[in-house]
Amino acid sequence: MEAVRLQKILQETCLLVPDRPIVVGVSGGADSLCLLDSLHRLDYPLWVAHFDHGLRPESAEDARAVARIAQEMRLKFVMGSGDVRAMAAQAGLSLEEAARKARYHFLFEQARACQAQAVAVAHTANDQVETVLMHLLRGAGLNGLRGMSTRAILPEWDAQIPLVRPLLEIWREETEAWCAVHQLTPLRDPTNWDTTFFRNRLRHELIPYLQSYNPNVKEVIWRMTQVLGGDWEVLAGEVERAWQRCWLRDGPHWSVLHLTQVQDLPDGLQRAVLRRAVDRLRPGLRDIDFGLVERAVNWLREPASGHWLELAAGLQVWAEEGRLYITENHQLPQEWPQIGPKEVLLTVPGEVRLEQGWTLRAERRARRGNPERGQLVAAGGGRVLLELSVELNPQALVLPLIVRALRPGERLTPLGMGGHHMKLSDFFVNCKLPQRARAGWPLVISGTEIAWVTGLRLGEKFKVNATDLEVICLELVQG
Amino acid sequence: MEAVRLQKILQETCLLVPDRPIVVGVSGGADSLCLLDSLHRLDYPLWVAHFDHGLRPESAEDARAVARIAQEMRLKFVMGSGDVRAMAAQAGLSLEEAARKARYHFLFEQARACQAQAVAVAHTANDQVETVLMHLLRGAGLNGLRGMSTRAILPEWDAQIPLVRPLLEIWREETEAWCAVHQLTPLRDPTNWDTTFFRNRLRHELIPYLQSYNPNVKEVIWRMTQVLGGDWEVLAGEVERAWQRCWLRDGPHWSVLHLTQVQDLPDGLQRAVLRRAVDRLRPGLRDIDFGLVERAVNWLREPASGHWLELAAGLQVWAEEGRLYITENHQLPQEWPQIGPKEVLLTVPGEVRLEQGWTLRAERRARRGNPERGQLVAAGGGRVLLELSVELNPQALVLPLIVRALRPGERLTPLGMGGHHMKLSDFFVNCKLPQRARAGWPLVISGTEIAWVTGLRLGEKFKVNATDLEVICLELVQG
Numbered sequence: 001m002e003a004v005r006l007q008k009i010l011q012e013t014c015l016l017v018p019d020r021p022i023v024v025g026v027s028g029g030a031d032s033l034c035l036l037d038s039l040h041r042l043d044y045p046l047w048v049a050h051f052d053h054g055l056r057p058e059s060a061e062d063a064r065a066v067a068r069i070a071q072e073m074r075l076k077f078v079m080g081s082g083d084v085r086a087m088a089a090q091a092g093l094s095l096e097e098a099a100r101k102a103r104y105h106f107l108f109e110q111a112r113a114c115q116a117q118a119v120a121v122a123h124t125a126n127d128q129v130e131t132v133l134m135h136l137l138r139g140a141g142l143n144g145l146r147g148m149s150t151r152a153i154l155p156e157w158d159a160q161i162p163l164v165r166p167l168l169e170i171w172r173e174e175t176e177a178w179c180a181v182h183q184l185t186p187l188r189d190p191t192n193w194d195t196t197f198f199r200n201r202l203r204h205e206l207i208p209y210l211q212s213y214n215p216n217v218k219e220v221i222w223r224m225t226q227v228l229g230g231d232w233e234v235l236a237g238e239v240e241r242a243w244q245r246c247w248l249r250d251g252p253h254w255s256v257l258h259l260t261q262v263q264d265l266p267d268g269l270q271r272a273v274l275r276r277a278v279d280r281l282r283p284g285l286r287d288i289d290f291g292l293v294e295r296a297v298n299w300l301r302e303p304a305s306g307h308w309l310e311l312a313a314g315l316q317v318w319a320e321e322g323r324l325y326i327t328e329n330h331q332l333p334q335e336w337p338q339i340g341p342k343e344v345l346l347t348v349p350g351e352v353r354l355e356q357g358w359t360l361r362a363e364r365r366a367r368r369g370n371p372e373r374g375q376l377v378a379a380g381g382g383r384v385l386l387e388l389s390v391e392l393n394p395q396a397l398v399l400p401l402i403v404r405a406l407r408p409g410e411r412l413t414p415l416g417m418g419g420h421h422m423k424l425s426d427f428f429v430n431c432k433l434p435q436r437a438r439a440g441w442p443l444v445i446s447g448t449e450i451a452w453v454t455g456l457r458l459g460e461k462f463k464v465n466a467t468d469l470e471v472i473c474l475e476l477v478q479g
Numbered sequence: 480m481e482a483v484r485l486q487k488i489l490q491e492t493c494l495l496v497p498d499r500p501i502v503v504g505v506s507g508g509a510d511s512l513c514l515l516d517s518l519h520r521l522d523y524p525l526w527v528a529h530f531d532h533g534l535r536p537e538s539a540e541d542a543r544a545v546a547r548i549a550q551e552m553r554l555k556f557v558m559g560s561g562d563v564r565a566m567a568a569q570a571g572l573s574l575e576e577a578a579r580k581a582r583y584h585f586l587f588e589q590a591r592a593c594q595a596q597a598v599a600v601a602h603t604a605n606d607q608v609e610t611v612l613m614h615l616l617r618g619a620g621l622n623g624l625r626g627m628s629t630r631a632i633l634p635e636w637d638a639q640i641p642l643v644r645p646l647l648e649i650w651r652e653e654t655e656a657w658c659a660v661h662q663l664t665p666l667r668d669p670t671n672w673d674t675t676f677f678r679n680r681l682r683h684e685l686i687p688y689l690q691s692y693n694p695n696v697k698e699v700i701w702r703m704t705q706v707l708g709g710d711w712e713v714l715a716g717e718v719e720r721a722w723q724r725c726w727l728r729d730g731p732h733w734s735v736l737h738l739t740q741v742q743d744l745p746d747g748l749q750r751a752v753l754r755r756a757v758d759r760l761r762p763g764l765r766d767i768d769f770g771l772v773e774r775a776v777n778w779l780r781e782p783a784s785g786h787w788l789e790l791a792a793g794l795q796v797w798a799e800e801g802r803l804y805i806t807e808n809h810q811l812p813q814e815w816p817q818i819g820p821k822e823v824l825l826t827v828p829g830e831v832r833l834e835q836g837w838t839l840r841a842e843r844r845a846r847r848g849n850p851e852r853g854q855l856v857a858a859g860g861g862r863v864l865l866e867l868s869v870e871l872n873p874q875a876l877v878l879p880l881i882v883r884a885l886r887p888g889e890r891l892t893p894l895g896m897g898g899h900h901m902k903l904s905d906f907f908v909n910c911k912l913p914q915r916a917r918a919g920w921p922l923v924i925s926g927t928e929i930a931w932v933t934g935l936r937l938g939e940k941f942k943v944n945a946t947d948l949e950v951i952c953l954e955l956v957q958g
Contacts, residue, residue: 137692139699141706142621198692209688213616213677220618223769227620230747234717235710237745266716268709290702 006038006166013150014164016044020117022164023047023078023110025103028066028187031122034175035167037182039120040073048073049110049119051103052081055095062187069184076114080106096199108157116161123148123165126172129221130202137202139290146232147225171218239272246273248323253331255280257324263300270297277326282313300324306435320434336433337454337476338440343404346444348472352403354442360403360454361475367391367468386455391471392462398447403454405440412450415458424450431456444474485517485645492629493643495523499596501643502526502557502589504582507545507666510601513654514646516661518599519552527552528589528598530582531560534574541666548663555593559585575678587636595640602627602644605651608700609681616681618769625711626704650697718751725752727802732810734759736803742779749776756805761792779803785914799913815912816933816955817919822883825923827951831882833921839882839933840954846870846947865934870950871941877926882933884919891929894937903932910935923953 010016024039026032026048039046048070052063063079070077080102088098107119123131128147135144151164167175179186210217242265248256255277262273274296292311299309303319308330310316318325318332325332337358346352351361368391406424413421428438433456444452451462455476464471489495503518505511505527518525527549531542542558549556559581567577586598602610607626614623630643646654658665689696721744727735734756741752753772771790778788782798787809789795797804797811804811816837823831830840847870885903892900907917912935923931930941934955943950 136615136703137689137696137699139693139695139702141703142710145624145703145707202692206688206692209685210616213681213685214618216618217616220616223618224615224620224624226773227747227750227769228624230745230750231621231710231714232747233745234747235714238713238717266709266712268706268711268713271706271709290706294702294705 003038003041006170007042009150009166009169010039010042010044014118014120014166015151015162016118016164018044021045021047021114023049023107023114023116023119025107025119025121026050026066026069027122028062028069029122030176030179030184030186031124031127031167031172033069033184033186034170034178035120035122036069036073037184038178039166040075046073046075047110047114047116048075048077049107050077050079051106052079053084053099053102054081055084055099065187078110080110082106104154104157104163108161111158111161118151118162118164119157120164120166122167122175124167124170124172124175125222126203126218128168128225129207129218130199132221132225133202133206134199142228142232142235145224146228149229235268235272239269239276242269242273243276249333250280251331251333253281253329254325254327254333256333257326259303259319259322259324262324267297270300274326278311278315281315281326281328296326320436321432332436334436336437337442337478338437339403339405339442340440341405343402346401346403348399348401350400352442354403355440357478359477360442360444361477362401363473363475364394364470365473367464367471386476387457388455388477389473389475390452390458391464391473392451392458393464393468394470394472395468396446396462397451397472401451402445403442404445406438406443410443410450412453412457413460414453415460415463417460419460424453427453427457482517482520485649486521488629488645488648489518489521489523493597493599493645494630494641495643496596497523500524500526500593502528502586502593502595502598504586504598504600505529505545505548506601507541507548508601509655509658509663509665510603510606510646510651512548512663512665513649513657514599514601515548515552516663517657518645519554525552525554526589526593526595527554527556528586529556529558530585531558532563532578532581533560534563534578544666557589559588561585583633583636583642587640590640591637597630597641597643598636599643599645601646601654603646603649603651603654604701605682605697607647607704608686608697609678611700611704612681612685613678621707621711621714624703625707628708714747714751718748718755721748721752722755728812729759730810730812732760732808733804733806733812735812736805738782738798738801738803741803746776749779753805757790757794760794760805760807775805799915800911811915813915815916815919816921816957817916818882818884818921819919820884822881825880825882827878827880829879831921833882834919836957838956839921839923840956841880842952842954843873843949844952846943846950865955866936867934867956868952868954869931869937870943870952871930871937872943872947873949873951874947875925875941876930876951880930881924882921883924885917885922889929891932891936892939893932894939894942896939898939903929906932906936 016022022039022044024032024036024046026036027050036046036048048066050063050066052059067077067079082102084095084099084102087093087102088095091098093101107121110116111119132145132147135147148165148168150166150168151162153159153162157163176186207218214220246257246261246265248258257273257277262270265273271293274293278292292313292315295311296309296317299317303317303324305319308316308318314328316327316330318327335356337360338355340355344352346360346362349363351359353359410424411421412424412427413419414427425438428441433441442454443450444454446462449459449461451459452474495501501518501523503511503515503525505515506529515525515527527545529542529545531538546556546558561581563574563578563581566572566581567574570577572580586600589595590598611624611626614626627644627647629645629647630641632638632641636642655665686697693699725736725740725744727737729735736752736756741749744752750772753775757771771792771794774790775788775796778796782796782803784798787795787797793807795806795809797806814835816839817834819834825831825839825841828840828842830838832838889903890900891903891906892898893906904917907920912920921933922929923933925941928940929938931937931953
């Protein structure tokens with residue numbers, strides 16, 4: 001390992017500056033001692049951080065050994081510990097996963113405490129190859145196959161402080177050689193707690209076995225991670241642009257996307273955009289996301305409006321009026337004016353509270369003119385134009401008015417259609433009113449006739465004449 | 480295997496139409512019998528094509544068996560054969576590679592002969608997984624890891640007729656089940672010639688071994704190919720756009736790219752653009768292209784103008800005046816006017832043949848006015864503005880003129896610089912004349928002074944006065 005090469009990585013890829021602290025995770029093995037020693041020789045201000053996972057009897061002794069090394073280098077030493085076995089049992093995690101979580105939690109806590117510029121860990125090219133093989137065996141896309149990054153912000157741990165891995169281009173043999181040259185004595189296999197059965201077997205069996213197919217298999221896979229990392233970056237840029245085009249709104253239990261924009265994307269970007277929406281509702285949902293996203297991509301070719309597509313993990317997809325909803329527990333945004341199954345009387349003056357924060361008001365007043373139109377209700381992206389205020393002919397009305405939802409087969413004689421009447425259900429379709437808003441849509445009834453399909457259309461008979469001086473005004477108010 | 484699913488793949492992914500022939504490659508194994516039988520049941524017009532690789536004693540018997548099957552189905556049967564062993568030895572290929580080449584050559588020959596809409600082969604999901612693992616072990620990027628395509632134009636075989644692989648989503652077990660249900664008797668392991676040591680070992684040893692890590696490893700890898708295929712498509716679109724921005728011109732031994740456009744690309748696209756340029760000069764250069772492209776990407780960060788970067792396989796990179804050249808055998812485009820080491824006399828009237836198709840002409844004529852400027856010479860993308868015709872003062876000239884290249888330390892008094900003189904080498908730098916064009920750049924000499932740096936600048940002393948009626952006109956003509 002050449003110091004010049006490392007220096008270049010530290011400056012140009014890890015973006016480390018000489019004058020702000022770095023928290024270095026040091027297990028005491030050859031990799032982390034090499035990292036610590038080389039950073040120290042380059043005069044970076046370091047905090048040596050060791051986490052005692054308490055998984056092996058000699059772990060406390062290891063911690064003392066690392067403390068001694070820090071002391072010899074005159075560096076600040078911090079130690080953390082936790083009952084990883086209990087944590088694993090409690091959170092239903094593998095020992096390895098629990099150990100990882102506890103360790104990173106500790107490292108980033110220290111980093112925040114000392115306002116560090118970065119947390120540095122000693123993953124090597126070998127670790128990179130092992131990680132990628134693990135991803136491959138467990139199922140991965142480009143993001144998994146590109147392996148770990150030399151510098152990354154991981155929001156799971158901290159939104160600002162990056163995790164840097166300066167040794168990702170360095171092979172384990174090189175860190176061991178470094179230790180030998182600089183007379184550092186690595187602890188005997190201190191990271192073995194980390195190599196659970198799967199990773200250990202992979203390291204000691206699978207890779208040597210693969211070398212019987214190609215002696216350079218490690219180098220070949222490492223190179224692959226480099227190339228795929230570049231490809232991934234390009235793709236991530238495209239995904240971001242696609243997301244910006246498709247995304248409309250997030251709610252607590254749903255995201256709304258622009259349906260045709262999503263459909264127009266190539267499959268790869270459709271998957272990525274859907275995965276991003278799924279990630280928001282189910283962060284870290286890795287193992288089942290292929291089938292889940294695939295189902296949604298297939299369904300998107302001909303989405304059935306008004307029908308749920310059940311995905312998995314309590315997630316669904318819903319299409320409606322040019323919008324695509326990714327939901328959990330069938331929760332859709334519902335912001336339309338709605339009314340329950342009961343009839344309600346509306347006096348003049350008077351008002352009726354509707355659902356979703358809407359109110360219907362009636363008053364008698366002088367005629368002013370045309371209804372107040374033109375406001376687009378943004379309910380989950382719906383695009384129905386509502387008349388928020390209308391004037392009705394008092395002579396035509398039977399008071400008090402009744403407000404209720406539609407009845408089966410109910411008909412309407414809409415204003416401006418030459419007295420023709422039509423089924424209210426057809427009228428709703430013509431208005432592009434989402435199906436789920438129809439059953440509870442409030443109607444203002446005069447006697448037995450529909451005087452106003454709230455917000456949508458007057459009945460022909462109730463229109464105001466040019467000679468009327470006084471009108472009954474109905475108003476739909478939100479909020 | 481459901482017929483409906485296959486029908487969908489045939490129509491929607493393979494884009495097959497019912498009324499144009501399809502050449503089906505049939506070895507006689509379960510996979511190809513299943514493909515043949517299912518296509519036949521769907522009434523596609525088929526040609527059964529069998530290639531006898533002559534690698535096993537029973538291969539002629541296999542061919543007869545396939546012919547019988549075709550006859551029973553009342554389908555046209557065509558057979559090819561070749562001495563694959565000799566071809567492999569002659570072309571320095573592996574047996575597997577030689578067999579593949581011979582077979583596809585035959586299949587596409589038949590396809591052209593019968594104006595087929597496609598060549599269909601019976602690769603299954605198992606083949607896909609094996610192929611991807613093989614690529615992984617030998618080193619691959621996204622293009623290798625995505626595996627084979629269900630439909631692809633392979634210019635190596637034909638520029639129009641696609642190769643389709645309708646069974647890529649079907650597992651080998653399914654094709655065997657199909658054969659059992661439809662009472663087809665596959666030949667015993669007829670493709671074994673194809674499973675050379677590497678692939679055979681991979682199928683019978685590696686995959687079962689990997690299943691001990693994850694029993695679903697085959698499915699997991701197959702899914703990966705699906706996802707990566709989508710990612711690759713997105714990336715390919717980006718690469719095409721990047722290429723359009725960067726590419727300037729191709730020559731027989733070089734491609735010219737726009738240097739800063741290439742530098743401005745993210746690493747992933749830089750690699751892809753360079754790989755595309757490399758591919759053109761060295762098609763199929765797979766194994767060494769990672770290091771090769773990587774070296775070029777690193778060099779691009781600070782390209783040394785006027786110095787070759789040696790890649791490999793006889794390829795080089797060269798940067799010059801905002802242009803990036805990918806060359807073989809150091810061959811750069813040279814289209815500038817150039818002259819050899821000897822002096823040449825230029826009489827008036829008269830002409831001198833220069834190199835690269837240029838001619839220098841002199842004549843005496845009436846004064847017309849300003850020199851003819853404004854033509855940008857596209858030589859390999861160079862951007863020097865040439866004066867193609869100038870007028871000189873006959874009184875100032877010593878005839879005959881001499882045309883030659885520069886001498887060490889030679890100086891010039893350029894027109895319009897108030898009589899100051901400067902080194903010709905500095906003048907060339909100011910003109911942004913590529914270094915390699917300088918040593919052979921033709922100068923027109925009057926006595927011992929530079930009268931015209933051809934195409935670039937008159938000497939101050941030789942300018943025409945407003946009172947001159949007659950001038951000596953020098954003209955630079957290309958082609």
